[in-house]
Structure formats: C-alpha cells, structure tokens
Amino acid sequence: MKYIRTIACLSLVFAAPGVFAADKVCKVDIASTDQMTFDKKEIAVAADCTEVEVTLKHTGKMPAAAMGHNWVLSKTADAQAVANDGLSAGVANDHVKKGDARAIAHTKIIGGGQTTSVKFPTSVLKKGEAYTFFCSFPGHVALMKGTFKFG
Numbered sequence: 731m732k733y734i735r736t737i738a739c740l741s742l743v744f745a746a747p748g749v750f751a752a753d754k755v756c757k758v759d760i761a762s763t764d765q766m767t768f769d770k771k772e773i774a775v776a777a778d779c780t781e782v783e784v785t786l787k788h789t790g791k792m793p794a795a796a797m798g799h800n801w802v803l804s805k806t807a808d809a810q811a812v813a814n815d816g817l818s819a820g821v822a823n824d825h826v827k828k829g830d831a832r833a834i835a836h837t838k839i840i841g842g843g844q845t846t847s848v849k850f851p852t853s854v855l856k857k858g859e860a861y862t863f864f865c866s867f868p869g870h871v872a873l874m875k876g877t878f879k880f881g
C-alpha cells in the first residue's frame with residue numbers, strides 16, 4: 731500500500747512541471763501618437779507563447795474624440811474590411827463591429843496620456859498566417875498598421 735502511494739506521489743511530481751511550464755504570457759508594448767502613428771511596424775510573437783498581452787500607450791495630448799487610437803488584430807486579408815465595418819460601429823463600440831469574429835483581439839479606444847491593454851490566447855493564431863495589427867479609428871488604418879507574426 732505504501733509502495734503504491736509513493737508511485738502516485740512521484741508521478742504527480744513529474745507531471746507538475748509540464749503543467750506549469752505550459753503558461754507563458756508574452757508582453758508587447760506599443761505606443762501611438764498625435765501624429766497618427768504607431769512606434770512599431772512589426773510585432774513578432776514566439777511560438778512558445780501561450781498568451782499575448784498587448785499594452786497600447788497614447789503618448790500624445792489630443793483627446794480620444796479627435797485622435798483616438800486602438801489596437802486591432804486580424805488576418806491581413808480581413809484588415810481593411812474590419813476597419814471599414816468599424817467606421818459605422820462608432821466610438822461606443824471602440825470602432826469594431828459588435829461580434830466581429832474577424833477581429834481576433836482589440837483594445838478600447840484611448841486618447842492622449844492614456845494606456846490600455848488586451849490579452850488573448852495564441853491558440854486563436856495559426857503559425858505562418860499573415861496577420862496585421864492596425865488602428866480602426868476612422869481614417870487611421872492607412873497610416874497606423876503593421877505586420878504581426880506568430881511562430
């Protein structure tokens with residue numbers, strides 16, 4: 731009986747590191763400005779990240795109504811359509827159409843001096859897929875976009 735219990739304990743010890751090592755939150759910081767720019771053109775997330783936490787900072791002074799920014803992630807093929815639908819979604823919905831499955835992740839819209847973040851699992855991403863991050867505030871997608879790579 732004692733022997734069996736020892737075996738059970740040992741298998742717990744060996745299984746546990748695998749369970750805890752499975753969580754790896756990878757943090758990404760990106761800044762946005764009153765000049766309608768992001769400070770990054772590319773974000774790369776390693777394949778062993780289980781979650782991504784993106785923190786968006788607005789380093790400008792202008793209010794959200796005039797120079798609001800958010801951070802939206804979609805497949806590159808969907809980016810323009812997600813941005814277009816975001817126009818009519820309005821600022822109350824952070825300029826992302828409600829329930830838009832093409833928007834993989836997005837932050838809220840912020841103004842100068844504010845910071846926001848979004849966290850999402852990498853299980854929603856496919857290695858090798860072409861992703862684009864962008865700002866969906868009306869008129870910003872042309873200047874405020876970049877490449878997002880996973881894997």
Ligand SMILES: [Cu+2]
Pocket residue numbers: 766797798799800865866867870874
């Ligand atoms: Cu913007």
